[in-house]
Amino acid sequence: MFDLDDFLARCQDASADTEPRRAIREVLARALTNPDAIAEALAPAEAGITLLHHADDLTVLHVVWPPKMELYPHDHRMWAAIGIYTGQEDNAFYRRSGPGLPTLTESGGKQLTTGDTVVLGHDTIHRVTNPGTRPTGAIHIYGGDFVNQPRSQWGPGPVEERPYDYDDARRQFRAANEAWQASRS
Numbered sequence: 001m002f003d004l005d006d007f008l009a010r011c012q013d014a015s016a017d018t019e020p021r022r023a024i025r026e027v028l029a030r031a032l033t034n035p036d037a038i039a040e041a042l043a044p045a046e047a048g049i050t051l052l053h054h055a056d057d058l059t060v061l062h063v064v065w066p067p068k069m070e071l072y073p074h075d076h077r078m079w080a081a082i083g084i085y086t087g088q089e090d091n092a093f094y095r096r097s098g099p100g101l102p103t104l105t106e107s108g109g110k111q112l113t114t115g116d117t118v119v120l121g122h123d124t125i126h127r128v129t130n131p132g133t134r135p136t137g138a139i140h141i142y143g144g145d146f147v148n149q150p151r152s153q154w155g156p157g158p159v160e161e162r163p164y165d166y167d168d169a170r171r172q173f174r175a176a177n178e179a180w181q182a183s184r185s
Helices: 004-015 020-031 035-042 166-184
Strands: 048-054 059-065 070-075 080-086 088-096 104-113 117-120 125-129 136-142 152-154 161-163
Touching: 004 020, 004 048, 020 080, 020 117, 020 136, 035 080, 035 136, 048 166, 070 166, 080 088, 080 104, 088 136, 104 117
Parallel strands: none
Antiparallel strands: 048 059, 059 136, 070 125, 070 152, 080 117, 080 136, 088 104, 088 125, 152 161
């Protein structure tokens, strides 16, 4: 059984560790040894972003990616640990095209499937896609105040740097969720 309150308490304890990224990844990996229990406990009814914990030093999100959704490149400006409890999340990584340039150059990628975890550095820029035909469920843990941290996105539209718009990301999830629901009718 997955106990969300216990998981969040373990994350808070781990964030105070001398190596919080490593400690958080261990907490997340331990939880993902039983991904079905996480899916049952979180019971996503639709795709979207749910804030599970929010503080100045730690943010935990429940993210459900609808099938075929792609979120444009963005940064976090803090480390992140991501764990997949169902489905697949493909990450394309980028670097700035040059000092002071608002554009990006692709620099690799990583495919995450059920049970996988990854830790991203504070300077990571990535684009996330659910390539599958069913939703992907994930827990994203950030080493800071993810909601209020100024950061950047490269899209929608031209792939040029602009301030990150949390509401725009939520709109993207809503639109992708509506498209997925319509395809099931």
